[in-house]
Amino acid sequence: MTTTTPRAEGAVGALLRTWRLRRGISQLELAGRADSSSRHISFIETGRSRPSEEMVLRLADRLDVPVRERNSLLLAAGYAPRFRRTPLDDPSMSSLREGLERLLTGYEPYPALVVDSAYDVVAANRGIAMLLDGIPAHLLEPPLNAMRLTLHPEGLAGRIHNFGEWRGHLLAQMERQIALARSEPLRALYAEVAAYPVPDRPGDTGPVEEPVPYLALPLRIEHDGRILSFVSSISTFNTPMDVTVAELAIETLLPADPATVKYLRSLDG
Incomplete structure (x- = not known):
């Protein structure tokens, strides 16, 4: 079972908040795009709630986070990276x-x-x-x-x-x-x-x-x-x-x- 800590939860929340503000959208708008609630988004951003792996990826998709940075979000939430980086000459x-x-x-x-x-x-x-x-x-x-x-x-x-x-x-x-x-x-x-x-x-x-x-x-x-x-x-x-x-x-x-x-x-x- 994957475990995490309040510090990891807060880390992913802070990163998601940074991406949301960079995209210029509100918690309510992001919640609508991600089929969630603004309350849940708020809890994630403040570290009061740990997002599931699926939710991290869904929010990253709705925020158009680059694939490289999606790995960082997963790590910050306590999950393993999902996306490989394979050299082109592999x-x-x-x-x-x-x-x-x-x-x-x-x-x-x-x-x-x-x-x-x-x-x-x-x-x-x-x-x-x-x-x-x-x-x-x-x-x-x-x-x-x-x-x-x-x-x-x-x-x-x-x-x-x-x-x-x-x-x-x-x-x-x-x-x-x-x-x-x-x-x-x-x-x-x-x-x-x-x-x-x-x-x-x-x-x-x-x-x-x-x-x-x-x-x-x-x-x-x-x-x-x-x-x-x-x-x-x-x-x-x-x-x-x-x-x-x-x-x-x-x-x-x-x-x-x-x-x-x-x-x-x-x-x-």
Whole structure:
């Protein structure tokens, strides 16, 4: 039988309260989402009641707590961690790795990559390699980091024609992730890339009227004297049961205009 102490009960209650306040919802609203009562939620948060393992997981789900942090909640409540963290190179992950490689290859000639929670590049296709052509070797040393490659003045920053807009988008994306997860590596990365000097280049045109109306902010990047336009889409895994899988994100760059489609297909032909 698993045992716990009042101190453990108070610990999980304090953590759950922190996540609830971070999400900006009341005890009553959380109770409704979790099919419980505000009185019970209050008792859990103050340490007067020990939540069951099922209740911890239910509350974590309703609060959208990252999978890694759900293990911390379970431990704080006196239960064993539920979610493993399997290295991506583990033999048991071979099917996942092969599936990701097929997905990236199938998306060619358009760029696509897989990153982890700190934006380190796990896998990328030839479309990404094309965009990175000519990048200094010191930025290409493993582990490659997508944010460093994009925002570093010696990286892609000098090639992006709407860099001010794109930089703002990426930094805001990181800020949202930092607000959702307690990640010191992500905070450190944000501090680093936000401090990079912004290249002073005539090509950073900012918002412009385009012949093709964009439905999302485009990445307008120069390659071999041409300006290519992409819109970004990010996918994650539904209901992950492993911390590594939960923290993977697949980013695909979809051509945003016919000229970009034609150019990339010509390279692939």
